Amino acid sequence: MLQPKRTKFRKQHKGRIHGEAKGGFALNFGSYALKATEPERVTARQIEAARRAITRHMKRQGRVWIRIFPDVPVSSKPTEVRMGKGKGSVDFWAARVHPGRIMFEIDGVSDEIAREALRLGAQKLPVLTRIVAREDW
Numbered sequence: 027m028l029q030p031k032r033t034k035f036r037k038q039h040k041g042r043i044h045g046e047a048k049g050g051f052a053l054n055f056g057s058y059a060l061k062a063t064e065p066e067r068v069t070a071r072q073i074e075a076a077r078r079a080i081t082r083h084m085k086r087q088g089r090v091w092i093r094i095f096p097d098v099p100v101s102s103k104p105t106e107v108r109m110g111k112g113k114g115s116v117d118f119w120a121a122r123v124h125p126g127r128i129m130f131e132i133d134g135v136s137d138e139i140a141r142e143a144l145r146l147g148a149q150k151l152p153v154l155t156r157i158v159a160r161e162d163w
Contacts, residue, residue, distance in 0.1 A: 029119040047124035055118040056131030058140040067120040070096040076147040088134030094121040
């Protein structure tokens with residue numbers, strides 16, 4: 027699963043995701059892409075599940091690019107632990123996804139295979155998405 031090799035600080039504040047994506051909103055590599063339409067945190071497990079669904083449907087033809095990286099540590103305290111005693115340990119890593127952000131790009135497969143693969147990948151994500159194609163630009 028994706029996670030940073032090293033970080034400057036172990037834990038982060040939660041923060042909020044406001045505004046549109048200020049980068050990563052155009053197709054750079056492939057012909058078809060999955061674009062987020064709402065703000066949300068996407069975990070490393072969800073990214074991996076979506077990648078597996080996409081590559082499985084494409085039968086390992088073509089190429090897949092993952093355009094988001096989980097760099098936000100999300101901490102949680104164990105269950106049935108009283109308040110206080112500091113912040114919990116890092117539980118998982120997540121990526122902040124702004125509306126308009128391209129999350130996955132694929133190339134090298136036909137139109138119907140690409141659209142179905144991205145649809146299956148989108149089902150694994152907690153974000154409302156839409157499929158964009160190079161000819162739509």
